[in-house]
Amino acid sequence: MKHGLILLIAVVVILTLPSQVHAQSGIVNPPAQNSCWGLWSADIGSNQYLLIDILSNNYSLYVFTQNQYETWSSGGQAYAIYTSQVTAGNAYLVQLPQGIYDVVLYPTPCGINASAVVRVVNQPAVGITALGPITTNYVLAYINATGLGPSGSVYVILGSMVVVKGQGSTREYWVESSIGLGSNAQLMINIINVTGALPTTMYSQILNLGSFNQPIALYLAIKTNVSGGIASVLVGYSVIQNGSQYKPPGITWLSFQLINGALEAVIEMNPYLATAGGYAYDTELVVSQGAGSAVPMSVGLALLYWDGAAFRAVTDLRNYALNINATSTYLTLGECQGLPCVIPGQPTYGALNQFNASDVPMTYLVIETPVNRSVARYITEPTNITYPTILTPTYGTKLVLVGIVASINGVSEFVNSSVITIKPGNEPTVVVVKPIYAKYYLVSISSDYPINVNGTSTSNYGGWVLAGDYLVISAGPHYLGGTVRVFPINGTNLVIRIDEPLNAVIGWVRQYLVNITSPFPIGINGTQYLNYLGWVNACDYIIINATTKYLSNETRYIPTGGVGVVRVCEPLNITITWSPQYLVSIVSPVPIMINGSLTSNYTAWLGRGYSLTLYVPRYYYLGNGTRLVLMSPVNGSITVSGPSSIRVIGEPQYLVAIVSPVPVVINGTRASNYTAWVWRGGFIKLSIPRYVILPNLTLLVLNGAMINGHQYRVGSGVIVVGSPMNIVITYNRYYTVYLAIAFTALVIIVIFAIRFRGAGSGDGVTTV
Numbered sequence: 001m002k003h004g005l006i007l008l009i010a011v012v013v014i015l016t017l018p019s020q021v022h023a024q025s026g027i028v029n030p031p032a033q034n035s036c037w038g039l040w041s042a043d044i045g046s047n048q049y050l051l052i053d054i055l056s057n058n059y060s061l062y063v064f065t066q067n068q069y070e071t072w073s074s075g076g077q078a079y080a081i082y083t084s085q086v087t088a089g090n091a092y093l094v095q096l097p098q099g100i101y102d103v104v105l106y107p108t109p110c111g112i113n114a115s116a117v118v119r120v121v122n123q124p125a126v127g128i129t130a131l132g133p134i135t136t137n138y139v140l141a142y143i144n145a146t147g148l149g150p151s152g153s154v155y156v157i158l159g160s161m162v163v164v165k166g167q168g169s170t171r172e173y174w175v176e177s178s179i180g181l182g183s184n185a186q187l188m189i190n191i192i193n194v195t196g197a198l199p200t201t202m203y204s205q206i207l208n209l210g211s212f213n214q215p216i217a218l219y220l221a222i223k224t225n226v227s228g229g230i231a232s233v234l235v236g237y238s239v240i241q242n243g244s245q246y247k248p249p250g251i252t253w254l255s256f257q258l259i260n261g262a263l264e265a266v267i268e269m270n271p272y273l274a275t276a277g278g279y280a281y282d283t284e285l286v287v288s289q290g291a292g293s294a295v296p297m298s299v300g301l302a303l304l305y306w307d308g309a310a311f312r313a314v315t316d317l318r319n320y321a322l323n324i325n326a327t328s329t330y331l332t333l334g335e336c337q338g339l340p341c342v343i344p345g346q347p348t349y350g351a352l353n354q355f356n357a358s359d360v361p362m363t364y365l366v367i368e369t370p371v372n373r374s375v376a377r378y379i380t381e382p383t384n385i386t387y388p389t390i391l392t393p394t395y396g397t398k399l400v401l402v403g404i405v406a407s408i409n410g411v412s413e414f415v416n417s418s419v420i421t422i423k424p425g426n427e428p429t430v431v432v433v434k435p436i437y438a439k440y441y442l443v444s445i446s447s448d449y450p451i452n453v454n455g456t457s458t459s460n461y462g463g464w465v466l467a468g469d470y471l472v473i474s475a476g477p478h479y480l481g482g483t484v485r486v487f488p489i490n491g492t493n494l495v496i497r498i499d500e501p502l503n504a505v506i507g508w509v510r511q512y513l514v515n516i517t518s519p520f521p522i523g524i525n526g527t528q529y530l531n532y533l534g535w536v537n538a539c540d541y542i543i544i545n546a547t548t549k550y551l552s553n554e555t556r557y558i559p560t561g562g563v564g565v566v567r568v569c570e571p572l573n574i575t576i577t578w579s580p581q582y583l584v585s586i587v588s589p590v591p592i593m594i595n596g597s598l599t600s601n602y603t604a605w606l607g608r609g610y611s612l613t614l615y616v617p618r619y620y621y622l623g624n625g626t627r628l629v630l631m632s633p634v635n636g637s638i639t640v641s642g643p644s645s646i647r648v649i650g651e652p653q654y655l656v657a658i659v660s661p662v663p664v665v666i667n668g669t670r671a672s673n674y675t676a677w678v679w680r681g682g683f684i685k686l687s688i689p690r691y692v693i694l695p696n697l698t699l700l701v702l703n704g705a706m707i708n709g710h711q712y713r714v715g716s717g718v719i720v721v722g723s724p725m726n727i728v729i730t731y732n733r734y735y736t737v738y739l740a741i742a743f744t745a746l747v748i749i750v751i752f753a754i755r756f757r758g759a760g761s762g763d764g765v766t767t768v
Helices: 066-073 739-757
Strands: 002-004 020-022 026-028 036-044 049-054 059-065 078-080 082-086 091-095 099-108 116-121 126-130 134-136 138-146 154-166 169-180 185-193 200-210 216-227 230-242 252-259 262-269 283-289 298-306 311-313 317-320 331-336 339-344 363-368 374-379 383-386 397-408 411-415 419-422 429-453 456-466 470-474 484-488 493-497 502-506 508-517 522-524 527-529 532-537 540-545 555-561 564-568 572-575 577-594 597-607 611-615 619-623 626-631 637-639 644-647 649-666 669-679 683-687 691-693 698-707 710-712 717-720 725-735 765-767
Touching: 036 049, 036 116, 049 059, 049 099, 059 066, 059 078, 066 078, 066 099, 082 091, 091 317, 126 298, 126 331, 126 339, 134 298, 138 154, 138 283, 138 339, 154 216, 154 252, 154 298, 169 216, 169 230, 169 252, 185 230, 185 252, 200 252, 216 252, 216 262, 230 262, 252 262, 283 298, 397 419, 419 429, 429 508, 484 532, 522 532, 532 540, 564 572, 577 626, 577 649, 619 649
Parallel strands: 002 036, 020 091, 363 429, 429 502, 508 572, 577 644, 649 725, 717 765
Antiparallel strands: 026 078, 036 099, 049 091, 049 116, 059 082, 059 099, 126 283, 126 317, 134 262, 138 216, 138 298, 154 169, 154 262, 154 283, 169 185, 185 200, 216 230, 230 252, 298 311, 298 339, 331 339, 363 374, 383 419, 397 411, 397 429, 429 456, 429 470, 470 493, 484 508, 508 532, 522 527, 522 540, 540 564, 555 577, 577 597, 577 611, 611 637, 619 626, 626 649, 649 669, 649 683, 683 717, 691 698, 698 710, 698 725
C-alpha cells in the first residue's frame, strides 16, 4: 500500500548548515505483504539537493528511479540509487544526478501519513526554522553579530507564512525581511502572494539604515492585524546595539495592506501544511553570505513568538531554511551564550535543540548613578544593583539614600532599600533604575549672644540640614541696661533656605535709646512722628526735621531747638522747642516808616515781644494841590503779643486859592487873597460885590470867576470843593468923564452897596 505526502515548513531561526549525505546505492528487498510506506516524487535539477527531514519515527529511506520503483512496489527486489536508515529529528541532504526520482520512507502505519519533510532544494541557508505547530500574530527575531570579516556581505533574513482567512477563502503570503550587516545597511522587504501554484510579489521595498559598527544587535519582527475587515502585515526593525552604544528596544514598523474582507490574519507554523506551490507553513531566520570561502563571523540568533501574554521560544526547530532561497556556503550552526549562532564551518542538517526565551536580550536596563550619569545595557538574567547609602561628593555636602525608583515601561515603583534586583522581562522592556538621594548641607551658625534656631535656643548651632529646607533664626535684642542694648545685624527673624553649605556668624550692633518729644509732629530720618522713642545704632546719625506749624488764628509755631543732624553715641533725651509767631499786618494808602523803612503794605510773622516802631506823618502831600491827612491807631512803638492788623486811613484835602482885585467875603472873612486846604466835599462861602467904585471914580462891575482856568458866571454863594481850586474873581472897569456921570454912578453904587449889605447869605451854591 502506497502513501505519498510532501511536507513543507516555514519558520525563521538561525542554525548551523548541515553536511551533505552522498548516495549509497544497493539492492532493496520487496515490501512485506499488506505493508504501507510514504512516497514522494522529486525532480532534481542542476545543483539541487534532495532534503529529507524526519519529524518522528524511524524509517528506511529508498530513492528509486521510476522504473526501479515500479519493480519494487510490484513486489520484487529492486536496485535503489540511494538507501539509508533515517531516524527522527535528523535531516538528510542527498546529492543526486539530475533527474526524476521516487522517494520512499518504509514502513509506515497504514492510514497514517509519514512524518517527514521531503523537499528539492538548493543548498539550504543555515539558521533557525520553526515547524510548530504554532499560530500567532507576532514573531520577533533577535540577531547579534560580532567578528564579521571584511570580505563579502552578510545578510540576516526573516520569513513567515501569513495566512488570511475570509468568508470561505484562505490567502497565503510569504513575508520576508532581510537586513545587510555591512557598512551601508539596508532593510529589504518582500511580500509574496503564494496562494496559487505560482508566487506573485505584492510589495518590495528597500530602506537605508546607515552604517553599523560591531558588535551589532537588532530585532526583526513581523506582525499581523485586521481592522475594519482590512488585513495588514507589519514589518519592523529595531537596532538595539550599534558598536558600544545601546539603544532602547523601540520597534519601527512599516505597514502593508494585504486584502479586504478579512476575518483573521495569523502567522502559522505547521509541519503538515504547505501551499499549492510548495511553500512550507513555517517561520525561518537564516544567515546568508556570498563569499567564495569561509570568512570570520559569529551571528547569534533567536526566534520568538507572542502567545498573548509573553514572548516564547518557537518549537520544533530545524537548522536549515525551506522557503528562503539564500546561500550559506561555509557556514554551520553552533551555540553562543545559550543561543544558536552561525559560525564558519561545514554545514550539517537536522533538528535543533530548543533554546530559552530568557536568553534573548529584551530588557533594556538604564542604571542612573548618584552623580547624574547613566549606564545602559541589556540583561538576560536577574541583576542586582546596589547604591551606597551615604555619599560625600564635596566637603559640606552629604547624599543620603532614600530609596530606589524603578520605572518599567514608564510605570514607576519606589523601593525603600539600597539594593534592587531587576529581572529580565519576556517582552521588549525598558527599565530605568534611579537612586533617590536626599542632599544635606553642613550648617554652622555661631553667635556672641543667645539665638533661637528652629525653636531651639543656642549660641552655636551645627549640623546637617536637608537641601531646600529652611532655617528660622530668631535673635531678639539683648539688653545691657535700660538704655543700651545689642541687636542682631540681620534682624530679629532670619529665614535662610539651605542650598549650599553654610558657615554663618550672627553679627550684633550696639544701640542706644533715643527719646525725642515735641508738641507738634516732627520728621525723624524722613518719617513723621509726634514723639519718637527708638533704638539707634551706636554713632549713627539721625536727621531731625521740623516744619512750621500753622494754627487757624493767624498764629504759628516755629522750631527753635533740637532739630538738625544728631550723632547718637550715647542714650539721648531731646526736646524739640517751638516759639510762637503772630501775623502782623499794616496797611497804609501811602508809604509810612516802619522800623526805619518806608513801606505801604507790611505783613510779617513776628515773635511774641517783638518791638515794632511806626511813624505816621500828619500829612502826605501828593502834589498838584492835594494832600492826605493820615490817621493811624498807632503811631510810635508797639510790642507784639498776638496777631495784629493796623490800618492807616488817609483823607484827602485840596488847596483852594482865591484872588480878587477887591476884597470879597470868604467864609465870613473879607480878603482879596485867600489860600486854604479844604476837605473833599467841603464848602467855601463867597460874598462878592457886583459893583465897586474905586477912589478914582473907576467903576468895577463883576464879570465872574476864573476857576482852574475856566470862566464861570458866579456871584455870591457856596462852592463845593472836589479838587484843588484856583479861583480868580474878575471885574470889568469903567471910567467917568463927566461929573454927572460920576454922580449918577455914585448913586448907583450907593444903591448897590445898600443891596450888597443886605445880601450877606449869597445868591446860591456853585460847585466846580
